[in-house]
Amino acid sequence: MSDCAAQDTIVVGAGPVGLTLALVLLRAGHSVTVLEKRDSVNLQSKASTFHASTLDLLETLDVLGPMRAKGVQVDHVQYRAPDGEVLAQLDFDLLKDVARNPFRLHYEQGDLTTVLADLFVREGGVLTFGQGVQTVRQDADGVTVTCDDGSEHAASFAFGCDGAASAVREALRIGYVEKPYPGMVLRLYANRDMRVQFPDLGGISYLHAGDDTCSLLEMPDCWRVVVRVPAGVSAAEAVMDEWITERLENLLPIKDILRDVTGRDVYSARRRGALSAGGARVFLAGDALHLTNTKGGMNLNAGLHDAFALGHAATTALRSGGSASLERAATERARVARDVLIPRTDENIGTGMDRVKRIATLSQSPDKAAVFLAKQAMFDMLDGIPAAVIRGEVSHG
Structure with missing residues (x-):
C-alpha cells in the first residue's frame, strides 16, 4: 500500500x-x-x-x-569578424508568419x-x-x-x-x-557592455577569424563568452588566463575583457x-x-x-x-x-568560414533566411504536440 x-x-x-x-x-x-x-x-x-x-x-x-x-529579448543573430564587420545578420522578425513571439529570449x-x-x-x-x-x-x-x-x-x-x-x-x-563530443566548452561571464567594443552587436553573435570562433550571448546581468576547448586541453588549463588569452586574442581584446570576468566554468558535452x-x-x-x-x-x-x-x-x-x-x-x-x-x-x-559564407548567402534572400531561422528555432521539431496547442488554442481546464 x-x-x-x-x-x-x-x-x-x-x-x-x-x-x-x-x-x-x-x-x-x-x-x-x-x-x-x-x-x-x-x-x-x-x-x-x-x-x-x-x-x-x-x-x-x-x-x-x-x-x-x-x-533579454534577442531580435537578430549576427556573424561578425573581429574588426566588427557584420558578415551576416538574420532578423527573427522573419518568423512572424509562423511564430506568435518571433524572437529569441535569453x-x-x-x-x-x-x-x-x-x-x-x-x-x-x-x-x-x-x-x-x-x-x-x-x-x-x-x-x-x-x-x-x-x-x-x-x-x-x-x-x-x-x-x-x-x-x-x-x-x-x-x-x-x-x-562524447571531443574537447569541452568554456564559458566566461563578463560584467561589461560588449557593445562598446562592437557597436550594434546582436544579442547572440558569433565571431569568426578563419576557423577560429567564439559566441557572445547577452544575459540580463552579463555577457557570456563561449568557446570550444580542444581535446587534449584539461579543464584546469582551460580556465587559466594564459590559455584563454592565447585562444581568444585574435577574436577579442581578451586581456582587457578578463579584468571584468566575474566567473568562468568548463563543461563537457555528450x-x-x-x-x-x-x-x-x-x-x-x-x-x-x-x-x-x-x-x-x-x-x-x-x-x-x-x-x-x-x-x-x-x-x-x-x-x-x-x-x-x-x-x-x-x-x-x-x-x-x-x-x-x-x-x-x-x-x-560546424563553425568554419564556409558555413558562415553559406549563411551570408542565404541571408540575402528573406525566404531562405526565414526557412533557416525556422529550423534554428525548432519549429520542425514540434511533432507529437497537438496543433491546437502549437497555435495557442488551449484551455487551462
Whole structure:
C-alpha cells in the first residue's frame, strides 16, 4: 500500500521539463505529484536560450510574461569578424508568419524553474523534496514509485524527467547510445557592455577569424563568452588566463575583457539517445531521453517540447483509460530527438568560414533566411504536440 493517495500522474524531477509537464497536467484537471531528489529546486545556471517555438508553447502556461520581464529579448543573430564587420545578420522578425513571439529570449533556466514551481504549488500541485527514486513497478492498472526513504507513490502514469542520470530510466533498465563530443566548452561571464567594443552587436553573435570562433550571448546581468576547448586541453588549463588569452586574442581584446570576468566554468558535452522512450505506464522526457551539444541551445527546448507532447497525450490517455496516445507521443518525441534534434545540433558545431559564407548567402534572400531561422528555432521539431496547442488554442481546464 502506498504512503500517499494514488494520483493520476507522478512526475519525477522538478526541473523545467518536469515542472512544465506537471503544470500542463494540472491545468488539464489532473492530480499530479512531483518527486524531487534534492532538498529544493535546482537553481544552478545551465541552459539560457529559449527559441520562438518554445516561447509560443510557454505562453499558453502564462509564464512568458515573467520571462520577458527578466530576460533579454534577442531580435537578430549576427556573424561578425573581429574588426566588427557584420558578415551576416538574420532578423527573427522573419518568423512572424509562423511564430506568435518571433524572437529569441535569453533567460536563466533556474529562474524558469522557480516560476513554474511557484505556479504548480499555488494551483494545488504536490511537490515533494528529498524523494530520490529507488524502484519503479508498473502493471496493467498503474505504476508505483518507491523512493529512497521507503515511501511509495502510486499513479496511473509516471514520467521520468530526472535528467541525464535518470533514476527512472535506470529502474526501467532502458539503455542508451552515447558518443562524447571531443574537447569541452568554456564559458566566461563578463560584467561589461560588449557593445562598446562592437557597436550594434546582436544579442547572440558569433565571431569568426578563419576557423577560429567564439559566441557572445547577452544575459540580463552579463555577457557570456563561449568557446570550444580542444581535446587534449584539461579543464584546469582551460580556465587559466594564459590559455584563454592565447585562444581568444585574435577574436577579442581578451586581456582587457578578463579584468571584468566575474566567473568562468568548463563543461563537457555528450550526444546521447535513450533506446526507448518508455512505455505502458512510464515515459521519459528531456535529458533522460536525449542529450546534445550546447551549440544553438536546443536540448532544453526539445525537452520542453517533450513535456507539452506527453502532457497533452496523458490527458487523452487518462480519459480513455488506455495508454495508446502516450505510446504514440513518446515514440514520436524519441524519433524527433534521433532524426532531427541530434543531427541539427551536430550540424551547428560546424563553425568554419564556409558555413558562415553559406549563411551570408542565404541571408540575402528573406525566404531562405526565414526557412533557416525556422529550423534554428525548432519549429520542425514540434511533432507529437497537438496543433491546437502549437497555435495557442488551449484551455487551462
